[in-house]
Amino acid sequence: MRTNDRREEIVRMATTTGLASVDELAITFEVTASTIRRDLARLTDEGRVARTYGGAIALMVHQELSVRQRILEAFAEKAAIAKWAASEVKSGETVLLDSGTTVGALAHELRNVPKLTVATTGLTALQELAGSESVHVECLGGTLRHLSQGFVGPLTEAALERMTFDRAYLGADAVTPENGLCEADLQQTRLKELMMRRADEVYVLAHAEKLGRSPFHSWVRMPSRWTLVTDDSVDPRLVDQFTKRGAQVVTVDPNED
Structure with missing residues (x-):
């Protein structure tokens, strides 16, 4: 899976799972934990996910549209x-x-x-x-x-x-x-x-x-x-x-x- 596709899939998962650990995502996408951390850092900078303590991530809650x-x-x-x-x-x-x-x-x-x-x-x-x-x-x-x-x-x-x-x-x-x-x-x-x-x-x-x-x-x-x-x-x-x-x-x- 290409990097951009993997990151889009991580964001998509936010609407269903809501919470995942770095290790769980690494297993899901068959990449290293460091690769997932880089993905999350990029997505956090873009405002698309939010990080929590302990290596887990809380995927950003979907915003209600007007x-x-x-x-x-x-x-x-x-x-x-x-x-x-x-x-x-x-x-x-x-x-x-x-x-x-x-x-x-x-x-x-x-x-x-x-x-x-x-x-x-x-x-x-x-x-x-x-x-x-x-x-x-x-x-x-x-x-x-x-x-x-x-x-x-x-x-x-x-x-x-x-x-x-x-x-x-x-x-x-x-x-x-x-x-x-x-x-x-x-x-x-x-x-x-x-x-x-x-x-x-x-x-x-x-x-x-x-x-x-x-x-x-x-x-x-x-x-x-x-x-x-x-x-x-x-x-x-x-x-x-x-x-x-x-x-x-x-x-x-x-x-x-």
Whole structure:
């Protein structure tokens, strides 16, 4: 393995293992410990990993991106996911929308659904629906997380307890078959679990690059039945892992008109 490729792989491992020793990395990449130390020194200088005492390294925690930074990320994939998700919604239903850019794209698709009630914790969805006269909108206020542009906290949870929903559409920072939804903040995990309990049907909207990753250490426990909507670049082996754990997986083609 070339030096640059090895260093990229070390950084990639940061999203899954989170902690490793110099000796462990040397064995993994079949190089000397001194070579790994040089790699880590370079990656530390670049701000991509952080060193700890005792020869171990704590691989840098993935930074949460703001909504503005994520708006153009996987744009075609998000649009296709949103279009399919909107096709499930029927006139007269009451649906719950999470915060995030993919769910915001879904809100855009729902603007002309007649007799629809939408409750949301996200500013992105609110902005999309603000000019729609056919959609009744309930804002589930609370404490605003500026990075996610979503409301969290006891006021949001209290509002949710007063409503039930035909469908809930959730976003996520990442999704794994083993642990469920990965989030940057514990308040978000509590809120998403409550959102799922209040809905008859639960959908998670996440493009393929978010699947199988663990960038943070806060997790949302999944219900026994839920639907993952992603794009068709997803690894089929990963799809099998999700379905074996009870999820229905829908894949969409971002190139389809």
